[in-house]
Amino acid sequence: MISTDSSLGPALLTLAIGAAGAAFAALLQMPAPFLTGPALSVTLAALAGLQARLPDRFRDACFVLVGVNLGASVTPEAIDTAIRWPLSLVVLALSVLAIILLGSRLLRRLFGFDRMSALLTATPGHLSFVLSLSTDVRADLLQVTMIQTIRVLVLTLLVPFLAPLLGHGDLPVLPPQGAPPMPLWILLPLLALSALAGLALQRFRVPAALLLGGMGLSALGHATGTISGSVPAWLSVPAFVTMGTLIGTRFSGVTPSMLGKALGAASLLTVFATLVSLAVAALVSKLLGLPILSALIAFAPGGLETMIAMSLLLNADPAYVTTHHVFRLLMLTVVVPVLVARTRRVMAREAAARPPRD
Structure with a gap:
């Protein structure tokens, strides 16, 4: 069991393990090492007993940094392709519904999940929203949490390795070099304004508010030519790590036995969601002439912040990826409560039809 006595100790130890994982992944020339390396190393440490945690303010500052860096990649050329996105968003909506409805059916038939737990477990994303619903409707909260968390981890590790198999060729181990770094006299005010924009979005319960606030302001400045340049590597790399x-850190407090119980259902659901995402990404790439890598990251049902950051690390189109992941979360906010209400009615009818117990 790994432990530390200082209140700051767990956070520093967690960051040190994440940094070591990133360095090792870069040494092995893994794609997107600053995401995949820390995710894997900290997960293993958490399963070994580390109380993995990060200070909230430090985490939020990194979200702002990543958002500003993503916004620097939004070019006028990328915006010109937006006219083709509505069809892509329709295909995304259909794929999300397929993952929820067919995935929940698989969980019920193969693993004996009740209807409500299967529905919420199969929902591809919006974890905090899904967990709040799980509490309200008395679903199996532990199973929902474990399988959703495993899905995010596996997709983070899997997507960078799938892309070369789809014909993209070798992916960059380090973030692609674009514009030169912004001078501090531009960067610091931009970061401050981005943080304020993110806090304002938080008041309206916008998902990933700080990241999107930074990306929005940075994209506006870069698209209009008001500002130019990217976040310096000495700031952006630690933010990705x-x-x-x-x-x-989501695996803190999880034991290997708990993980083992959820692994079968999580593996099935993740493979199914990945295959659906691959199919629709290939279809959209073919129909709209978009790079398969951008389509894959946009359709992969991983964590919003992680997938958006991965678009920059793997040199995909961040505007396209961000639009699709935000749309997916907004769609889930509307669709999931409707499906929950429908499932409640079905479960009530089934309960009423059962013969009374002696």
Whole structure:
């Protein structure tokens, strides 16, 4: 069991393990090492007993940094392709519904899940929203949490390795070099304004508010030519490492036996969701002439912040990816409560039809 006495100790140890994982992944030339390396190393440490955690303010500052860096990649050329996105969003909506409805059926038939737990477990994303619903409707909260968390981890590790198999060729081990770094006299005010924009979005319960606030302001400035340049590597790389580390902290308090019980259902659901995402990504790439890598990251039902950051690390189109992941979460916010209400009615009818117990 790994432990530490200082209140700051767990956070520093967690970051150190994440940084070591990133360095090792880069040494092995893994794609997106600053996300995949920390996610894997901190997950393993958490399963070994580390109370993995990160300070909230430090995490939020990294979200702002990543958002600003993503916004720097939004070019006028990327915006010109937006006219083709509505069809892509329709295909995304259909794929999300397929993952929920068919995935929940698989969980019920093969693993004996009750209807409500199967529905919420199969929902591809919006974890905090799904968990709040799980509490309200008395679903199996532990199973929902474990399988959703495993899905995010596996997709973070899997997507960078799938892309070369789809014909994209070798992926960059380090973030692609674009514009030169912004001078501090531009970067610091931009970061401050981005943080304020993110806090304002939080008041309206916008998902990933700080990341989107930073990306929005940065994209506006870069698209209009008001500002130019990217976040310096000495700031952006630690921010990406922190995001990878954050995935691993979700396994804090999870024991290997708990993981083992959820692994079968999580594996089935993740493979199914990945195959659906691959199919629709290939279809959209063919129909709209978009790069398969951008389509794959946009359709992969991983964590919003992680997938958006991965679009930059793997040199995909961040505007396209962000639009699709935000749309997916907004769609789930509307669709999942409707499906929950429908499932409640079905379960009530089934309960009423059962013969009374002696």
